Amino acid sequence: MFSQGKYGRGVASIRLVGVSKHFGDVKAVDNVSLDIADREFMILLGPSGCGKSTLLRTIAGLEDPTAGEVFIGDRMVNDVLPKDRDVAMVFQSYALYPHKSVRANIEFPLKVRGIDKTERAEAANQAAEVLGLTPYLDRKPGALSGGQRQRVALARAIVRRPAVFCMDEPLSNLDAKLRAETRAEIVALHHRLEATFVYVTHDQVEAMTMGTRIAVMRDGIIEQVGSPQEVYDRPASVFVAQFIGTPPMNIFPAGALEPGAHLVGGRPEDTTITRDEGVVATVVLVEHLGHEAQVVCAIDDRARAIVRMNPSDDLPRNGDTVRLSVAVEARHRFDSSSGARID
Amino acid sequence: MSGATKRRWRDVPLAVAMLGPSLVVLTAFVLYPLGRAVWLGQQRCNVQATKCRSVGWGQYSDVLMSKEFQSAVWVTVKFALITVPVGLALGVGLAVLADKHMRHIGFFRTVFSSTVATSVAVASLMWLFLLQPSVGVLANIGWLNDIFPVIKEPGLLNDKGTALSSVAISSIWANLGFTFIIITAGLQGIPRELQESAFVDGAGGWRRFTNVTLPLLGPTLLFTTVVLTSRAFQAYGEIDLLTNGGPVPQQSTTTVTYLIYGSSSIIKSNEGLKAAVAVLLFVILLGLSALQFRGLGKRVHYGS
Known part of the structure; x- marks a missing residue:
């Protein structure tokens, strides 16, 4: 009509x-x-x-x-x-x-x-x-x-x-x-x-x-x-990476995850806690949402990263030192000065 | 006596103590003078008002029926019928004009509202200089005098046909600042989105004014109408300074207030009659305000 x-x-x-x-x-x-x-x-x-x-x-x-x-x-x-x-x-x-x-x-x-x-x-x-x-x-x-x-x-x-x-x-x-x-x-x-x-x-x-x-x-x-x-x-x-998506995309400082002067981003669902490779970080907060848990880590004074985990997994505790990584195919790369995507 | 009632009585001394100060002020400055005026209204006094005696409540009806009182009420009503609608229309017009997001609009707002800071005496003197028949500003504009010879002979304030309107114009001017400020405040309370929405929907300036601005200005307009009416009924200074209730002998600007207080009033030396007229004016104003709130109030939308 x-x-x-x-x-x-x-x-x-x-x-x-x-x-x-x-x-x-x-x-x-x-x-x-x-x-x-x-x-x-x-x-x-x-x-x-x-x-x-x-x-x-x-x-x-x-x-x-x-x-x-x-x-x-x-x-x-x-x-x-x-x-x-x-x-x-x-x-x-x-x-x-x-x-x-x-x-x-x-x-x-x-x-x-x-x-x-x-x-x-x-x-x-x-x-x-x-x-x-x-x-x-x-x-x-x-x-x-x-x-x-x-x-x-x-x-x-x-x-x-x-x-x-x-x-x-x-x-x-x-x-x-x-x-x-x-x-x-x-x-x-x-x-x-x-x-x-x-x-x-x-x-x-x-x-x-x-x-x-x-x-x-x-x-x-x-x-x-x-x-x-x-x-x-x-x-x-x-x-854009941090404005769209909850929680926002993790941005790792230049050189932390891979060599080079660019920033590396990874969505919280693509970010994993690994045993012996990746960026060293400290767990500052573990939030339980029922269907998932969000682990908030401090990489250094400025950068934070959030990892989405299954609540039944073996979750880290506050103060634990962990290593964070993002699978290579799930990485986003951005220019460290302009913030623009590099492809 | 139940416990609750007992407790209530126990609170009485405290309540009296708390109410005391305002009760004293109210009694001394409002209730007692009001009662005294009502009492005085049925007395007749000597010229110095040193000796008064009761002549009965019939004096009120005598005043009410008198030619002088009725003429004064009619003059007052005419004065209000000129000043209130014209003052309101001009105030709304100026406020709408100045309610724009423009450079230097603040200058015009200041000019339009400036008359609130002008005393009746100053305003009346200014109008006296404007209207004075031999040296006044209007009297020196040749072509205007050709069209309206009354400006020079006998003068706008001295002609029985134009005196009241001339005083009304000065009164409208003096009240314009007040009206402008109140209406401007009312306009600023109207959400801008309502105007914008009507604008996008295709409503032109006049339709936005009648469909959005005026209805949402309702409470402000009611308030302003009541205040302006009450001011018109109590106008005194401009009449005293501009016409002294004259021109004589028609008394065409003798309003009720002037009849009560004016130096050329026919009852100026009779305190009892003056009090009676004052009480009657109070009753008229009370009734008028009630009528305005009940009559107009129903049509006013106070928002959600």
Whole structure:
């Protein structure tokens, strides 16, 4: 039912060419180029302050880029108002109108566009149906739970069938259980709507489970773009390697595991405690998680490494001196000064 | 007597001691004067107010029915009907204009809010210089005088048709800083995402104003309306300085407060009548505030 863009122009790709956004001296987004394909679920991932929200707002038209060009479809939209870009935006704070009923909230984008009353009601009913909001249509947002409010925000976004959905950390205000449920719902929504999704998050679990591709951002630039598996298997830098995956990848100092001036990384599941070869380290903490145990080791004053072990194994104790190694085929190598991957 | 009741009685001395200080202040400065005014309202005094005697509570109804009191109430209502809506509209307008993330906007915010730091006396004198019919600023603008000859002859403050509006303008100006600050604070309490969401959804400036800004400003607007109304009903300084309740003989700017306290008031030498009018003004204001909160309060959304 939502396959055709009835009010908008249908599906669309997004292309960013050398986009920068500066606030005074702060370069929030610095010369970013990115292609987002039609119907893609693109995640902008990074720590707070990395520029991911600013980049999303630039796509939606809430920020004017300082430099560069934004294309939606074939159209350069730098000077196009948000309402004419065929985008919908979902905010972390839901941004519902507290004085309007759920129905009036969902109908608002259509009302603004001058859609007549019966058509509006029908579209709102459909959107509410999709998100399970039918029983709450006459309530005010204040009478809803956080999860329900987020669904109203989603319903308000889907009701006018835009080509692009911009979502700014939509799940961050929900508790862990609800977040997992809503995650799955948004993915289902993406399949159903056949629209392009751009989704900002700092949560790597959301990024891994929801996105078709992930753009990892840091300090206003994109460090790596790729499918979740690619980003996990072949991180482009030490930053990406440690940002994606829990616990983060272990980084061994240059020369510790193998000769050379480069850093060596190994995922905790690829790192093993060995008898007589590898890096000498001291066990500082053993954490039991039930299905596994995580052994935290100090290699020297700065570097730490975590080893995932089977709880039934013979676990070391705090203060033990151990040797750590990573199988050669599971090693990641990074330049010691730039942090970039070496292959 | 049950144990609980006994315990409660044991707390009475402590409670009285704790309440004592504020009770003393409240009694001395509010309750006693209020009671005294109500009592004085049914007395007739000599000119020096050294001797007073009761003439009966009927004096209140006499005042209520009098032409002078009714005229003063009507003038006050007209004054409020001009100052409150215009003051509110201007305050909201300026606050919305200044609620932008722009360079040097702080300068304009300071200018717009500056009248809170201006006393009624200073403001009124300034307006007096502006409106004065022979040497005032307005009187020296030729083309304006051609269109509105009333500016020079007899002068805006001396014409019975324009006097009240002129005083109202000075009052609106003097209250604008207060309105501006309160509305600005209200605007800053509206989450930016609500405006942005409406913007992305295609709502233009006016629709965002009517659908987002105004409804969410509701509690602030109610508060400001109540305060401005109460201020309009109590306005005195500007009337005393600008028109002295005149122009005579129509008394077209004699408001209820001026009737009570003004130096040219017709009842200036009758303490009993003045007290009666003051008590009636208190009752009117009390009723008006209750009406505003009940009537407008229902339509105000206080957020979730």
